[in-house]
Amino acid sequence: MLEGFNSSAATFAADVDQAFWIHIYISIALFFSVVGPMLYFAWKYRADKVKDENIGTLTHHTGVELLWTTTSVVSILIFFYYGYTSMKALRTMPAESESIVVHMEGKKWSWSHTYPANKSGHVHKTTELYVPKGQNIILKMSAPVKDVIHSYYVPAFRMKEDVVPGRVTQQWFNSERVGSYDVECAEYCGTSHAYMLTKINVMEQADYDAWFSSKKLTPNDDGKMSKGESLYKSNGCSGCHNIDSTATLVGPGLKGIGSKLNEADLKTALTNPDAVVAEGFTAGMMQPYNFSKDDLNEIVKYMQSAK
Incomplete structure (x- = not known):
């Protein structure tokens, strides 16, 4: 860490x-x-x-x-x-015109980062943060209104900022060193607080530009990932649920979920999770998702393949 x-x-x-x-x-x-x-x-x-x-x-x-x-x-x-x-x-926050502004959402128990649209109009959304070396990065941080307080802590940067439900807080950084740096939640936020982890990946400018101008989920994406899988990972689902195992990570493992729940039940589990609570878990652990109709269909299709 x-x-x-x-x-x-x-x-x-x-x-x-x-x-x-x-x-x-x-x-x-x-x-x-x-x-x-x-x-x-x-x-x-x-x-x-x-x-x-x-x-x-x-x-x-x-x-x-x-x-x-x-x-x-x-x-x-x-x-x-x-x-x-x-x-x-x-x-002392740098000017937004001289920075990359990333919207970061922290919720029980995952982080997600939403970037500005690239020239083709594509908007990247990732669980780990990817940034170019030597560039000012402004993070606009928020949490869902019904969530709890989190704290975005990067030990290598000496940087920590609270993420408060219903408010937007800000922090910035500029890293001159290429590498991968741990991010953790420094505010106790519930039973799976210790698993609320991600990374900041500092890249060479050329590598970042190549990824940002593409539609790849991450710079390491080989392009073979389906849209449903991309949505599953970029929205933090993989941080709580193993799709290829029944082992509990934060929430229950989802291997075989496609043969246990039909399409309508899976959609309900995503948009109103308290209505479909797995045995041994309690309501309120998972926040509802507000997917578009097409995105909801794609992620459900991917989940149905986990048989």
Whole structure:
């Protein structure tokens, strides 16, 4: 879950790391400046070394008071400066005209990313995020109104943003390092919170352009995938249901579902899942999908093939 963590994969990751380590080093220094003298004086003036008649009362020491006050104020100002500058780097959003804007939806328990239409009008929708190296990416994040709060966390980027039902939150990044980076939900969101995972794949510009201008589901798509399978994967169904196994992933495995449910039942299971709840599971785990008529027919056709 920490793939690429030490690579400072996002342009602002170094700022966050710098602020973190400055806080750590100063905190360690302050800790020993308090605990060190405390232990020393406890040892030096222990009961068997000090006579009662030698015990005095010290009510004031200007030099020590000025030193401690100055040290505290300077430390707080340093904390504030590096905390503010790193936060500013994270939160200063680039212009949308100079960025790729991707709409991201988080819901129990999957992520989906919807891209702008390409020149042919095709709109890519993927579970993993694919972006070009060195390009500003703005994520507009939302969750269904009846869902729960999630948090889109990318450890390698030092980036985390809450995804709130009924609201649109934003975050951005720019990565100069080609690679695949883990994404996880950092806000407990229910029984399958630990499985709410995906990746950000940073690609060379030419490879990204070739994929984006095509109709492939992913850059690794060999073009043999049916439209139904493409819809099944891009809408996050594969993140919760094994189509070729009866094993439980998040929801029940769907192998053989085509021989258990007819076309009408499968459509109901997708558009009104609480009406068709598998044994051992509870209503409310799966959110309803709002597919077009054609897309609904295609995904049901694909599911019926899982016999």
